[in-house]
Amino acid sequence: MAEDNKVHGINVDENDSWPGKVVGTNYLYRKNDNGELILNDRDTVEMCHAMGEIDDEEYAAEIAYIDEHEEQPDYKRIQIKRGGKKLVVFFSATGNTRKLAKTLADSIDADLHEIIPEKPYTTEDLNWQDRNSRSSIEMNDKTIRPAVANSVENIDQYDTIFIGFPIWWYVAPTIICTFLEQYDLRGMTIVPFATSGSSQMGHTNKEIGPSARGANIYEGKRFPVNASKEELKAWAEQF
């Protein structure tokens, strides 16, 4: 079926599994007419649709294709492979989460990456009592994606990302979604952590989950800024 070539997916090499080393999640793939392997699982299609790469009509056609072909022999399961390193990523507007993230990275010997906003947050931006402040506006419209100035090099060397942020209005700031949407995180283990005045993680995962399709996102944890190395290590080692 020539039509099959239109099905959206990611080319992979059967012998040299994409993209790294250590096993992650299983994905469906099939061969197109050129003999190339195309990842074509539900998560891929959902992600492409959510990111606007395919329209509603293409989306419906691809889901129908998967429904029809999923159990057929031309689909096989492969494993996404990733490197086995751990990364601690964080966003911090006033330094609390930075401190916690450094202790965490230190305690588990992980690499550390700070998410730098293209436009730094000023004190006025962070005024939650002002309905018109930048943070109020961003947190009132969850489709806003504050721009990020930097990125993680070679993210596929990692299989686990601890992602830290301050709790804003009971959840993660939307810049966390900007960060997650920069990468293909399928098969990645993602563990949120946070600092806050007193709030816990709330509905954080419900809000950031769609930005990391195909990743395994664990329920995260809020810590005091001065959490000890020992406490953080004991927590982090379960993932």
Ligand SMILES: Cc1cc2nc3c(=O)[nH]c(=O)nc-3n(C[C@H](O)[C@H](O)[C@H](O)COP(=O)(O)O)c2cc1C
């Ligand atoms: C816009 C904004 C909203 C906040 N919302 C909450 C909240 O809902 N619950 C809470 O306990 N703390 C809230 N805080 C406090 C921060 O979560 C807390 O100060 C955090 O440790 C700041 O981390 P940072 O220094 O890494 O930016 C809010 C702070 C700001 C600036």
